[in-house]
Each structure stands twice: as C-alpha cells, then as structure tokens.
Amino acid sequence: MAANRRPTLADVAREVGVSAKTVSRVLNEDGPVSEQTRAQVLAAVARLGFQPNLMARNIRVGGPDTTIGLVIPDLGNPFFGAVARGIEDTVRGRGLTLLMGSSADDPDRERALTAKFLARRVSILIVVPAVGADHSPLKPHRAAGLPVVFLDRPGVGLSTDSIVSSNRSGAHDGVAHLVAHGHRRIGFVGDLPVKLYTRRERLAGYRAALQEADIPYDRSLLADAHDQQGAEAATSQLLRLADPPTALFAGNNIMGFGIVAELARSKRKDVAVVAFDDVSLAEALEPALTVVAQDPEEIGRRAASTALARLDGDRSRARTITVPTRLIVRGSGEQPPRKP
Amino acid sequence: MAANRRPTLADVAREVGVSAKTVSRVLNEDGPVSEQTRAQVLAAVARLGFQPNLMARNIRVGGPDTTIGLVIPDLGNPFFGAVARGIEDTVRGRGLTLLMGSSADDPDRERALTAKFLARRVSILIVVPAVGADHSPLKPHRAAGLPVVFLDRPGVGLSTDSIVSSNRSGAHDGVAHLVAHGHRRIGFVGDLPVKLYTRRERLAGYRAALQEADIPYDRSLLADAHDQQGAEAATSQLLRLADPPTALFAGNNIMGFGIVAELARSKRKDVAVVAFDDVSLAEALEPALTVVAQDPEEIGRRAASTALARLDGDRSRARTITVPTRLIVRGSGEQPPRKP
DNA sequence: CTGAAAGCGCTAACAT
DNA sequence: ATGTTAGCGCTTTCAG
Numbered sequence: 001m002a003a004n005r006r007p008t009l010a011d012v013a014r015e016v017g018v019s020a021k022t023v024s025r026v027l028n029e030d031g032p033v034s035e036q037t038r039a040q041v042l043a044a045v046a047r048l049g050f051q052p053n054l055m056a057r058n059i060r061v062g063g064p065d066t067t068i069g070l071v072i073p074d075l076g077n078p079f080f081g082a083v084a085r086g087i088e089d090t091v092r093g094r095g096l097t098l099l100m101g102s103s104a105d106d107p108d109r110e111r112a113l114t115a116k117f118l119a120r121r122v123s124i125l126i127v128v129p130a131v132g133a134d135h136s137p138l139k140p141h142r143a144a145g146l147p148v149v150f151l152d153r154p155g156v157g158l159s160t161d162s163i164v165s166s167n168r169s170g171a172h173d174g175v176a177h178l179v180a181h182g183h184r185r186i187g188f189v190g191d192l193p194v195k196l197y198t199r200r201e202r203l204a205g206y207r208a209a210l211q212e213a214d215i216p217y218d219r220s221l222l223a224d225a226h227d228q229q230g231a232e233a234a235t236s237q238l239l240r241l242a243d244p245p246t247a248l249f250a251g252n253n254i255m256g257f258g259i260v261a262e263l264a265r266s267k268r269k270d271v272a273v274v275a276f277d278d279v280s281l282a283e284a285l286e287p288a289l290t291v292v293a294q295d296p297e298e299i300g301r302r303a304a305s306t307a308l309a310r311l312d313g314d315r316s317r318a319r320t321i322t323v324p325t326r327l328i329v330r331g332s333g334e335q336p337p338r339k340p
Numbered sequence: 341m342a343a344n345r346r347p348t349l350a351d352v353a354r355e356v357g358v359s360a361k362t363v364s365r366v367l368n369e370d371g372p373v374s375e376q377t378r379a380q381v382l383a384a385v386a387r388l389g390f391q392p393n394l395m396a397r398n399i400r401v402g403g404p405d406t407t408i409g410l411v412i413p414d415l416g417n418p419f420f421g422a423v424a425r426g427i428e429d430t431v432r433g434r435g436l437t438l439l440m441g442s443s444a445d446d447p448d449r450e451r452a453l454t455a456k457f458l459a460r461r462v463s464i465l466i467v468v469p470a471v472g473a474d475h476s477p478l479k480p481h482r483a484a485g486l487p488v489v490f491l492d493r494p495g496v497g498l499s500t501d502s503i504v505s506s507n508r509s510g511a512h513d514g515v516a517h518l519v520a521h522g523h524r525r526i527g528f529v530g531d532l533p534v535k536l537y538t539r540r541e542r543l544a545g546y547r548a549a550l551q552e553a554d555i556p557y558d559r560s561l562l563a564d565a566h567d568q569q570g571a572e573a574a575t576s577q578l579l580r581l582a583d584p585p586t587a588l589f590a591g592n593n594i595m596g597f598g599i600v601a602e603l604a605r606s607k608r609k610d611v612a613v614v615a616f617d618d619v620s621l622a623e624a625l626e627p628a629l630t631v632v633a634q635d636p637e638e639i640g641r642r643a644a645s646t647a648l649a650r651l652d653g654d655r656s657r658a659r660t661i662t663v664p665t666r667l668i669v670r671g672s673g674e675q676p677p678r679k680p
Numbered sequence: 681c682t683g684a685a686a687g688c689g690c691t692a693a694c695a696t
Numbered sequence: 697a698t699g700t701t702a703g704c705g706c707t708t709t710c711a712g
Binding site: 349361399 | 704705706707708
Binding site: 075 | 345346389391392393394395396398399407414415416417418420421424425428437439440442453455456458459460461477480481484597600601603604605620621622623624625626628637
C-alpha cells in the first residue's frame with residue numbers, strides 16, 4: 001500500500017481512450033472539447049483521483065510558480081502573523097499561495113530561505129531583512145523581473161520597494177505625549193540588536209521629542225532586551241536608578257509586555273507608559289495602555305499590492321511606502337510624574 | 341531588462357564546455373568529478389547567478405516536493421502562529437518549507453487549499469479542519485503514502501492522526517476552580533459555530549464540572565460570539581440577566597479578550613473569570629487572569645513529528661495525541677461570589 | 681572521470 | 697473536435 005504511483009494525465013487519457021492533450025484541454029478549459037468526452041474525462045479524473053502535477057505544468061509553461069515567498073523573523077510574533085494575513089488576503093484573488101519561513105533574524109537562515117524560494121521560482125519575494133543580511137545577491141533576480149519587497153525594515157545592497165511604519169514620528173508622538181504630561185525623565189526600553197532599523201528609528205523619534213522639550217538626552221535611561229524576560233529585568237533596573245525615570249517608552253510589543261508585567265509585579269502604578277505597537281488587552285489594563293499603534297495588516301497589504309503592481313509591469317522607481325502609526329491614548333501615558 | 345530568461349543547467353554547461361550532467365553532478369555531489377571541472381563549474385554558476393530549478397528537479401525525481409502544506413483558520417490568530425512556529429521548528433532540519441494558507445473556517449476554501457497543496461505534491465499535509473468540511477477526498481492520497489495530520493480538531497471522513505488539546509478536562513478544571521471558590525452561577529462564553537469541536541468539548545467539560553458539584557445546567561448562562569466584539573456584547577448581556585452569573589468561563593482566547601475588555605469597561609471587578617488559552621499580559625491584569633493554558637507550540641511539534649514518522653515508514657494505527665492543558669491560577673478565578 | 685540519450689508530467693504549436 | 701510532436705530543466709541510465 002506504500003508508493004502507489006499517483007495517476008498522471010496519460011493514465012486518465014488511457015482510461016478514457018483519448019490523447020493526453022485532450023485531457024489537458026478539459027482540465028484547463030483550453031481549446032474546444034465535445035460535451036461527451038468532457039464528461040468522460042471528468043469522470044475518469046474523479047475515479048482515479050487524478051490531481052494534476054502543478055510543478056510539471058509550471059515547468060512547461062515556463063512562468064513563475066504561483067507562490068509568494070515570505071521571510072519573517074518569527075512566525076509566533078502576532079505582529080508578523082497580522083502582516084502575513086494582510087499579504088494573503090491581498091494575493092489570494094490572484095491565486096497565489098504563501099510560502100513562508102522564519103529567519104530568526106539570522107542572515108544565514110534568511111539567505112537559505114530566499115535561495116530555496118528562488119529555486120522554487122516564486123512569483124514574488126517579500127522579506128523582513130535580518131540585521132546584517134546583504135541582499136545584493138537578489139539583484140539579478142530583481143533585474144530579471146522578480147518583484148522583491150522589503151517589509152518592516154529596509155534591505156541592504158538592493159534598491160527595491162520597501163514598506164515601513166512611521167517609526168520615527170510615531171515614537172516622537174508617543175514620547176511627546178509623555179512630555180506633555182510633565183515627564184522629563186523618560187526611559188526607553190528597546191529591542192536588540194542596537195543596530196536594528198526599527199529600534200534606531202524609534203530611538204531617533206524619542207530623542208527628537210526630548211530635544212523639542214529641551215530635555216537632555218541621558219544614556220543611562222536607555223535599556224535593551226531580547227525578549228519579555230529581558231525587558232522585565234531592564235525595567236526593574238531602570239527603576240532602581242538613583243534618579244529613576246518617571247515614565248517608560250517601549251520600543252515594540254514584546255518590550256511593552258515586559259514593562260507592563262514588571263510594573264504589575266512590583267505594583268508600580270505611578271510610572272507612566274507608552275508602548276510602540278498595539279496589543280490585545282491594552283484597554284483592560286489599569287491604567288489602560290497608551291500605544292503607538294502600527295497597522296500590520298495594512299503593511300502586509302501594501303507590500304503585496306506593490307509587488308502585484310510590479311508583476312503587472314510597473315517599472316517605476318523603487319518606492320518606500322510609510323504606513324502611518326496612530327497614537328491611541330488610553331491613560332497609561334497620563335500618570336503624573338512622581339514628585340521627588 | 342524585463343524577462344531576462346534565467347540561466348539553466350545547459351547554460352552553465354555551455355559556459356564551461358562540459359555536459360549538463362557534469363554540472364548536475366557537481367551541484368548534487370553525485371558521481372565523481374575532477375577538482376578542476378568542479379571549480380570551473382562552481383565559478384560559472386556563481387558568474388551566471390544560476391539557481392537550479394527545483395520544480396524541474398522534482399518532476400524528474402518523482403518524489404514529493406520538499407514542502408509541508410498547512411491549512412489553518414486564521415493566520416492572524418496568535419494561537420495558530422505559535423502552532424506554525426512549532427511545526428516549522430520541527431521540520432526545518434529535514435529541509436521542509438512551510439506552504440501555508442488560511443481557510444477562514446470555510447470548507448470550500450479549505451478544499452481549494454488542500455487541492456492546491458496536493459497539486460504541488462507536498463510531502464505532508466497538516467490541516468485544522470473547518471467546520472462542515474469532509475475529508476474523505478484525501479483518502480487515496482493518504483493511502484498512497486501522504487502523511488495527513490489533523491490539528492486542534494478531528495477531521496471528518498478520514499481516519500488519520502490528530503493532535504488536540506485536552507479540551508474537556510482542561511475546561512473541567514477551569515470551571516471546577518470557579519466552583520471551588522464558591523461559584524454556582526457560572527456563565528460560558530463560547531465561540532461559534534456551536535458545532536465546533538473545541539467548543540463542544542469545552543462545553544462538555546464545563547457541564548461535567550457543574551454536575552460534579554450538583555449545580556444545575558442553566559442554558560441561559562450560555563452565550564456565543566464570533567469575535568471579540570461579540571464576546572463583549574455577550575458578556576454584557578449575561579451580566580444583565582435577572583439572576584446573573586457571578587463567574588465567567590471563556591471558551592477560547594478571543595472570547596477571553598472580550599470578557600476581560602467588557603468587565604474592564606463596566607468596571608466589574610466582582611466577576612470571577614477563567615479563560616481557555618493563555619494570553620500575553622494575563623499576569624498584568626487586575627486581578628491577574630487565571631487561564632487553562634494550551635501549548636500551541638507543542639501541538640505543532642507533535643503534529644510535525646507524527647507526520648515525519650509516517651514519512652519514515654511508520655505504518656501503525658492512526659493515533660489521536662492529546663496535548664495536556666494546564667490550569668494557571670493567577671487570581672481572577674478567586675473573586676468570591678457576590679452575595680445577592 | 682565524463683557524455684549522450686531518454687524521459688519525468690505536462691503543454692505549445694502545429695497538424696488533421 | 698482531437699491527435700502528434702517537441703520540449704520545458706532536470707536527472708537517470710547506460711556508454712564510453
């Protein structure tokens with residue numbers, strides 16, 4: 001019962017007593033076929049459980065495969081899940097299927113994945129660039145007409161379309177909100193590595209907001225972490241400073257989880273918080289969590305639609321599309337600074 | 341600059357002045373090749389940016405494609421994101437890539453996706469069955485050696501391996517926890533449709549816990565919703581009953597979000613809550629949210645490893661693997677019942 | 681060590 | 697309306 005060879009077009013043809021091409025015609029609604037043979041063929045297809053081999057078809061037709069390759073850092077991060085949903089919703093109508101892999105932000109894994117996707121002749125390649133990855137090897141493929149889109153961060157070594165959030169202005173607005181409520185010592189808990197594009201942009205926004213308010217930039221108020229546990233530790237460490245922050249800004253959703261968890265554990269309600277990226281249950285916290293919301297689904301949709309336009313022949317210059325963020329004020333940014 | 345045909349094996353061969361087969365040998369480390377030609381070939385490959393066509397290879401070799409097809413209801417749901425991560429982690433070592441699509445719990449979309457995956461000759465098929473879907477069409481493929489695994493819910497019309505959470509006993513334990521804290525009127529907010537396997541199992545666990553405590557089953561304490569907004573409305577409606585529940589049980593993560601959001605908005609701290617499925621920020625709520633935690637990554641890993649074992653020739657009977665849930669007590673289940 | 685020929689499953693381009 | 701031939705890009709088989 002093991003390797004029961006799957007039926008082929010030829011098998012179906014033999015069964016009905018017609019040529020392979022006729023079966024092909026029925027299946028692809030290509031040329032004309034008599035109603036009679038058509039029915040016979042369909043019956044045989046059903047009887048044999050024939051399933052056309054898409055790879056064989058693609059190889060003959062010569063076009064790209066009807067798949068879209070997506071490389072993201074982590075399948076488990078809800079942000080990227082929402083991005084993927086936006087992409088899938090946009091390309092489904094075109095009959096494209098998602099080929100996905102996670103790079104864990106490792107350039108080698110990213111390269112291995114993109115190589116696989118290229119070998120599979122994906123129609124479109126969408127990549128969240130890993131820190132330190134070089135994308136110049138993609139150049140010839142892009143030149144040959146493969147749409148390549150960078151998402152969440154710009155790529156290195158290849159000029160192509162990118163979709164990013166308004167990281168800098170978003171972070172600026174979040175921090176300005178804290179400043180407006182009287183805070184002058186504002187901690188920044190960012191993700192790692194320090195060179196990460198989103199982190200740098202958001203930090204730049206943080207600094208811009210401080211500068212506008214003539215608040216000196218104090219490096220001792222910066223902390224970094226890889227994950228939620230790290231963010232909790234970083235938070236606790238910041239709050240133990242001699243001259244501690246009265247407010248905290250979270251550089252992304254995971255850092256936000258860490259800050260909020262640590263404040264809850266230590267029962268510190270007096271620390272104001274604004275987090276980058278909206279999260280579930282933000283409204284149910286006390287105080288409710290004020291966030292700079294990204295729109296991950298929209299990011300996905302824009303990436304997909306940009307790529308589809310390229311597929312349709314758009315030869316205009318590479319663009320960077322910035323998807324706006326939105327400050328959602330819920331209360332946690334309005335805790336007054338504790339008077340020393 | 342448009343359709344610059346991609347180089348083929350033959351192009352590389354011509355460039356070096358050898359036969360296609362020799363290039364193939366170098367690339368696949370097949371037969372013996374002199375160090376000299378080997379180097380020349382590799383150089384030409386790099387120079388031309390040659391990328392072997394995996395589809396052409398597969399078609400010739402005849403084996404299944406090195407992809408694993410995964411059909412889930414919703415890419416954006418963090419539960420399924422974690423499942424996908426578990427699967428990918430497990431199959432990566434085998435060189436398998438994830439082909440993913442979301443069914444939106446629509447049987448037609450599920451069928452279209454599985455058909456596509458079969459046409460692509462995936463090595464493995466993992467499906468979260470949509471309600472109302474019939475899986476008997478997969479029978480011949482399974483018989484032909486394709487590992488098929490159902491995940492989160494059992495499939496219909498096909499006997500094969502399934503991985504599920506301990507839904508019934510998990511829900512039982514969560515509700516028993518509420519009972520132990522004195523609650524006798526416990527509302528159940530479940531997802532839709534009512535026929536959904538997980539919902540039915542969890543409801544059965546709920547009923548079992550009530551029965552153990554000699555608490556009558558009151559249908560007016562059941563509510564349903566499709567999404568978080570619906571769950572909020574359902575919660576509010578339950579609490580407006582003449583004889584309202586003093587505790588609520590959430591049938592899944594989304595329902596939990598709805599319940600918690602609604603209780604926060606209406607400032608009802610007196611209602612005890614236990615939710616199925618753990619969520620971020622659960623510990624930061626006040627009171628912290630008690631949950632029946634599933635282990636989505638483990639579910640994914642088990643699904644993948646079961647399928648891999650089948651691929652390796654395991655012909656034993658179809659199994660149903662139950663991944664245990666775990667009651668995580670954090671406080672929200674211990675609110676005493678409000679005395680009327 | 682290397683190459684020529686055949687063929688995987690399918691479809692394009694001509695027939696008929 | 698249907699069939700034939702050739703060939704997509706690669707590997708298998710069999711010869712050198």
